[in-house]
Amino acid sequence: MAIIVEKYQLGMVRTNCYLIYNDETSEVIIVDPADNAKMIEQLIDEKNLNLQAILLTHGHFDHILAANELRDIYQVPIVAHEAENQILADPSLNLSIGMGGEPCIVKADRFVKDGEVLDLLHTKVKVLHTPGHTAGGVCYLFIKEKLMLSGDTLFEESVGRTDFPTGSMSTLVHSIKEKLMVLEDEIIVYPGHEGETSIIHERNFNPYIR
Incomplete structure:
Protein backbone atom coordinates (compact mmCIF):
# COMPACT_ATOMS: atom_id res chain seq x y z
CA MET A 1 0.00 0.00 0.00
CA ALA A 2 1.16 3.51 -0.80
CA ILE A 3 -0.34 6.87 0.05
CA ILE A 4 -0.16 9.16 -2.98
CA VAL A 5 -0.17 12.96 -2.66
CA GLU A 6 -1.18 15.07 -5.65
CA LYS A 7 -1.13 18.88 -5.54
CA TYR A 8 -3.26 21.24 -7.59
CA GLN A 9 -2.89 25.01 -7.37
CA LEU A 10 -6.35 26.54 -7.58
CA GLY A 11 -8.05 29.89 -7.20
CA MET A 12 -6.97 33.51 -7.39
CA VAL A 13 -4.01 33.08 -5.02
CA ARG A 14 -2.94 29.65 -6.28
CA THR A 15 -3.79 27.78 -3.12
CA ASN A 16 -2.56 24.20 -2.86
CA CYS A 17 -5.41 21.72 -2.94
CA TYR A 18 -4.33 18.16 -2.21
CA LEU A 19 -5.81 14.87 -3.33
CA ILE A 20 -4.40 12.14 -1.11
CA TYR A 21 -5.30 8.57 -1.92
CA ASN A 22 -4.57 4.94 -1.16
CA ASP A 23 -3.32 3.29 -4.34
CA GLU A 24 -4.74 -0.11 -3.29
CA LEU A 49 -11.40 7.23 -6.64
CA ASN A 50 -13.83 7.00 -3.75
CA LEU A 51 -13.96 10.23 -1.77
CA GLN A 52 -14.05 9.68 2.01
CA ALA A 53 -13.81 13.16 3.51
CA ILE A 54 -12.91 16.81 2.97
CA LEU A 55 -10.31 18.09 5.46
CA LEU A 56 -9.80 21.81 6.09
CA THR A 57 -6.59 23.13 7.58
CA HIS A 58 -8.36 26.42 8.33
CA GLY A 59 -11.31 28.50 7.20
CA HIS A 60 -9.98 31.23 4.90
CA PHE A 61 -11.91 31.59 1.67
CA ASP A 62 -9.05 30.48 -0.57
CA HIS A 63 -9.02 27.07 1.12
CA ILE A 64 -12.75 26.36 1.24
CA LEU A 65 -14.52 27.69 -1.88
CA ALA A 66 -15.24 24.26 -3.37
CA ALA A 67 -16.05 22.51 -0.09
CA ASN A 68 -19.82 22.84 -0.08
CA GLU A 69 -20.27 21.74 -3.68
CA LEU A 70 -18.02 18.70 -3.28
CA ARG A 71 -19.82 17.68 -0.09
CA ASP A 72 -23.12 17.84 -1.95
CA ILE A 73 -21.81 15.82 -4.88
CA TYR A 74 -20.19 13.02 -2.86
CA GLN A 75 -22.17 13.17 0.41
CA VAL A 76 -19.02 13.15 2.56
CA PRO A 77 -18.20 15.10 5.75
CA ILE A 78 -16.27 18.35 5.93
CA VAL A 79 -13.76 18.14 8.80
CA ALA A 80 -12.28 21.13 10.64
CA HIS A 81 -11.01 22.07 14.09
CA GLU A 82 -13.67 23.07 16.59
CA ALA A 83 -12.08 26.51 17.10
CA GLU A 84 -12.55 27.37 13.41
CA ASN A 85 -16.34 27.33 13.44
CA GLN A 86 -16.65 31.11 13.79
CA ILE A 87 -14.41 31.83 10.80
CA LEU A 88 -16.11 29.26 8.59
CA ALA A 89 -19.51 30.77 9.39
CA ASP A 90 -18.62 34.45 8.87
CA PRO A 91 -17.71 35.78 5.39
CA SER A 92 -16.04 38.84 6.91
CA LEU A 93 -13.78 36.65 9.04
CA ASN A 94 -13.00 34.08 6.33
CA LEU A 95 -12.21 36.98 3.98
CA SER A 96 -14.60 35.87 1.26
CA ILE A 97 -16.13 39.35 1.47
CA GLY A 98 -13.61 41.83 0.16
CA MET A 99 -10.84 39.50 -0.92
CA GLY A 100 -12.83 36.58 -2.28
CA GLY A 101 -15.66 38.38 -4.04
CA GLU A 102 -18.75 36.30 -3.24
CA PRO A 103 -19.52 35.58 0.43
CA CYS A 104 -18.86 31.99 1.44
CA ILE A 105 -20.12 30.11 4.49
CA VAL A 106 -19.12 26.53 5.28
CA LYS A 107 -20.57 24.40 8.05
CA ALA A 108 -18.28 21.58 9.09
CA ASP A 109 -19.88 18.19 9.67
CA ARG A 110 -17.22 17.04 12.09
CA PHE A 111 -15.10 19.08 14.45
CA VAL A 112 -11.81 17.60 15.59
CA LYS A 113 -9.52 18.31 18.53
CA ASP A 114 -5.79 18.55 19.08
CA GLY A 115 -4.18 15.12 19.25
CA GLU A 116 -7.15 13.29 17.77
CA VAL A 117 -6.16 10.43 15.46
CA LEU A 118 -8.35 9.89 12.40
CA ASP A 119 -8.68 6.57 10.59
CA LEU A 120 -8.48 7.56 6.93
CA LEU A 121 -7.28 5.74 3.82
CA HIS A 122 -6.44 2.70 6.00
CA THR A 123 -3.82 4.71 7.85
CA LYS A 124 -3.60 7.01 10.87
CA VAL A 125 -3.80 10.80 10.57
CA LYS A 126 -3.09 12.89 13.67
CA VAL A 127 -4.62 16.32 14.15
CA LEU A 128 -2.17 18.96 15.40
CA HIS A 129 -3.86 22.17 16.50
CA THR A 130 -1.52 25.00 15.48
CA PRO A 131 -3.28 28.31 16.15
CA GLY A 132 -1.71 31.56 15.05
CA HIS A 133 -2.64 32.01 11.41
CA THR A 134 -6.20 31.47 12.61
CA ALA A 135 -7.55 30.30 15.96
CA GLY A 136 -8.52 26.88 14.62
CA GLY A 137 -5.66 26.21 12.24
CA VAL A 138 -4.47 22.62 12.15
CA CYS A 139 -1.89 20.41 10.51
CA TYR A 140 -2.66 16.82 9.52
CA LEU A 141 0.17 14.37 10.18
CA PHE A 142 0.20 11.01 8.40
CA ILE A 143 2.07 9.16 11.10
CA LYS A 144 3.39 6.10 9.27
CA GLU A 145 4.01 7.86 5.97
CA LYS A 146 5.89 10.75 7.61
CA LEU A 147 4.11 13.47 5.70
CA MET A 148 2.17 16.47 6.95
CA LEU A 149 -0.30 18.95 5.51
CA SER A 150 0.51 22.27 7.17
CA GLY A 151 -2.02 24.64 5.58
CA ASP A 152 -0.90 28.22 6.14
CA THR A 153 0.86 27.48 9.43
CA LEU A 154 4.27 26.62 8.02
CA PHE A 155 5.82 27.37 4.63
CA GLU A 156 9.26 26.77 3.19
CA GLU A 157 11.47 29.11 5.25
CA SER A 158 8.43 31.16 6.24
CA VAL A 159 5.18 31.12 8.21
CA GLY A 160 1.61 32.18 7.62
CA ARG A 161 0.34 35.73 7.88
CA THR A 162 -1.05 36.77 11.23
CA ASP A 163 -2.72 40.10 10.37
CA PHE A 164 -6.11 38.50 9.67
CA PRO A 165 -8.90 37.92 12.22
CA THR A 166 -7.89 35.60 15.10
CA GLY A 167 -4.24 35.69 13.98
CA SER A 168 -1.27 36.12 16.31
CA MET A 169 2.42 35.91 15.43
CA SER A 170 3.51 34.97 18.94
CA THR A 171 0.89 32.22 19.04
CA LEU A 172 1.88 30.96 15.60
CA VAL A 173 5.59 30.77 16.41
CA HIS A 174 4.78 29.00 19.68
CA SER A 175 2.58 26.50 17.82
CA ILE A 176 5.31 25.72 15.30
CA LYS A 177 8.02 25.34 17.90
CA GLU A 178 5.97 23.26 20.32
CA LYS A 179 3.96 21.13 17.88
CA LEU A 180 5.96 20.87 14.64
CA MET A 181 9.64 21.33 15.38
CA VAL A 182 9.52 18.39 17.80
CA LEU A 183 8.52 16.04 14.97
CA GLU A 184 10.89 13.71 13.14
CA ASP A 185 13.45 15.35 10.85
CA GLU A 186 12.43 13.50 7.72
CA ILE A 187 8.75 14.43 7.72
CA ILE A 188 7.81 16.06 4.42
CA VAL A 189 5.66 19.17 4.78
CA TYR A 190 3.01 20.02 2.20
CA PRO A 191 1.95 23.65 2.79
CA GLY A 192 -1.06 25.64 1.66
CA HIS A 193 0.98 27.68 -0.84
CA GLU A 194 4.17 27.21 -2.83
CA GLY A 195 6.39 24.12 -2.62
CA GLU A 196 7.13 21.29 -0.22
CA THR A 197 9.70 21.35 2.54
CA SER A 198 10.73 19.18 5.50
CA ILE A 199 10.89 19.49 9.26
CA ILE A 200 14.69 19.36 9.33
CA HIS A 201 14.95 22.04 6.65
CA GLU A 202 12.68 24.39 8.56
CA ARG A 203 14.41 23.67 11.84
CA ASN A 204 17.70 24.71 10.24
CA PHE A 205 16.68 27.53 7.91
CA ASN A 206 13.35 29.08 8.91
CA PRO A 207 14.18 32.56 10.27
CA TYR A 208 10.93 32.82 12.22
CA ILE A 209 11.69 29.91 14.52
CA ARG A 210 15.46 29.69 14.75
Missing part, protein backbone atom coordinates in the same frame (compact mmCIF):
# COMPACT_ATOMS: atom_id res chain seq x y z
CA THR A 25 -8.21 0.80 -2.07
CA SER A 26 -8.71 3.90 -4.28
CA GLU A 27 -10.00 5.79 -1.25
CA VAL A 28 -9.23 9.51 -1.40
CA ILE A 29 -9.49 12.57 0.80
CA ILE A 30 -9.30 16.22 -0.23
CA VAL A 31 -7.35 18.70 1.86
CA ASP A 32 -8.35 22.35 1.32
CA PRO A 33 -10.63 22.34 -1.75
CA ALA A 34 -9.60 25.82 -2.80
CA ASP A 35 -11.81 26.36 -5.84
CA ASN A 36 -13.13 24.76 -9.03
CA ALA A 37 -15.22 21.89 -7.70
CA LYS A 38 -15.94 20.66 -11.21
CA MET A 39 -12.24 20.15 -11.95
CA ILE A 40 -11.73 18.33 -8.65
CA GLU A 41 -14.76 16.15 -9.39
CA GLN A 42 -13.34 15.31 -12.80
CA LEU A 43 -9.98 14.34 -11.29
CA ILE A 44 -11.64 12.07 -8.74
CA ASP A 45 -13.88 10.41 -11.30
CA GLU A 46 -11.18 9.97 -13.95
CA LYS A 47 -9.00 8.16 -11.41
CA ASN A 48 -11.98 6.08 -10.20
